[in-house]
Amino acid sequence: MNQTSYIGRFAPSPSGPLHMGSLVTALGSFLQAKVNNGKWLLRIDDIDPPRIMAGAIESIQVTLKAHGLIWDDDVILQSQNSQYYEHILSQLSRQNLLYPCECTRAQIKAIGEFYSGTCRDKKQIQAPYSLRIKNQFNISQINDVRLGQLEVNSNATQEDFIVRRKDGLYAYHLASVADDINLGVTEIVRGEDLITATACQWALFKTLGKALPQCLHLPLVRSADGRKFSKQNHAPALNLNKTEENLIIALDHLNLPVPKHIPQQTQAILDWAIQAWADSTP
Numbered sequence: 001m002n003q004t005s006y007i008g009r010f011a012p013s014p015s016g017p018l019h020m021g022s023l024v025t026a027l028g029s030f031l032q033a034k035v036n037n038g039k040w041l042l043r044i045d046d047i048d049p050p051r052i053m054a055g056a057i058e059s060i061q062v063t064l065k066a067h068g069l070i071w072d073d074d075v076i077l078q079s080q081n082s083q084y085y086e087h088i089l090s091q092l093s094r095q096n097l098l099y100p101c102e103c104t105r106a107q108i109k110a111i112g113e114f115y116s117g118t119c120r121d122k123k124q125i126q127a128p129y130s131l132r133i134k135n136q137f138n139i140s141q142i143n144d145v146r147l148g149q150l151e152v153n154s155n156a157t158q159e160d161f162i163v164r165r166k167d168g169l170y171a172y173h174l175a176s177v178a179d180d181i182n183l184g185v186t187e188i189v190r191g192e193d194l195i196t197a198t199a200c201q202w203a204l205f206k207t208l209g210k211a212l213p214q215c216l217h218l219p220l221v222r223s224a225d226g227r228k229f230s231k232q233n234h235a236p237a238l239n240l241n242k243t244e245e246n247l248i249i250a251l252d253h254l255n256l257p258v259p260k261h262i263p264q265q266t267q268a269i270l271d272w273a274i275q276a277w278a279d280s281t282p
């Protein structure tokens with residue numbers, strides 16, 4: 001890879017404070033950017049106002065800094081990028097690749113879990129509608145930097161997914177891809193729970209005629225009962241009085257156990273981790 005052009009990002013949604021699962025993702029994407037002498041951007045995915053927790057945008061930044069994870073450039077707020085999302089939507093519309101869909105979740109489920117294109121050829125739409133993309137690519141394989149060639153067996157990658165929701169908000173896939181294009185992101189590092197999302201997003205990159213970035217999916221942090229560690233499952237916020245301990249636990253999840261002789265200081269741990277990550281990746 002070109003040593004100067006790598007651009008990576010960490011893109012949390014401000015629906016709560018960062019927890020151990022988010023620290024693993026932040027750290028994995030940070031290490032990839034450092035090892036590639038690249039930029040590591042912080043993008044806050046705040047496109048869903050009802051899900052934003054008061055104070056979370058600030059607390060995410062405070063938490064990253066406390067762990068020595070300092071991003072490059074200014075923080076990017078997706079809420080500021082509506083104009084660009086509209087630009088992408090109008091481009092898709094001009095290509096006749098969007099259509100309104102009035103189906104409810106219950107109606108889709110009644111037909112069979114995934115969306116089969118019911119509204120593609122409807123002449124008249126009466127109810128409030130979302131916008132769907134005519135998915136021409138149906139990505140079923142992706143090439144992961146860590147995991148190699150992956151088969152993605154999900155109906156979600158076959159369907160015409162939503163790009164603008166009924167409530168007028170931009171959908172995750174649209175905003176994420178638009179910003180990755182706009183920021184020139186060369187590699188997306190995210191959790192394994194988003195492999196299907198990556199496949200959908202690859203279809204959007206291709207529809208827009210853009211080169212695919214690389215992707216690297218990190219192992220998920222699970223709770224004792226095997227569920228994904230997430231805000232929805234009430235994963236506890238990171239304790240900022242234990243940043244060294246947090247980093248050591250996160251590195252353990254990334255298969256980089258920190259040796260005992262490393263000084264228990266965030267910078268020393270990160271310096272060691274960058275070298276160890278470089279040694280462990282192909």
Ligand SMILES: [Zn+2]
Binds near residue numbers: 100101103117118120
């Ligand atoms: Zn529909």
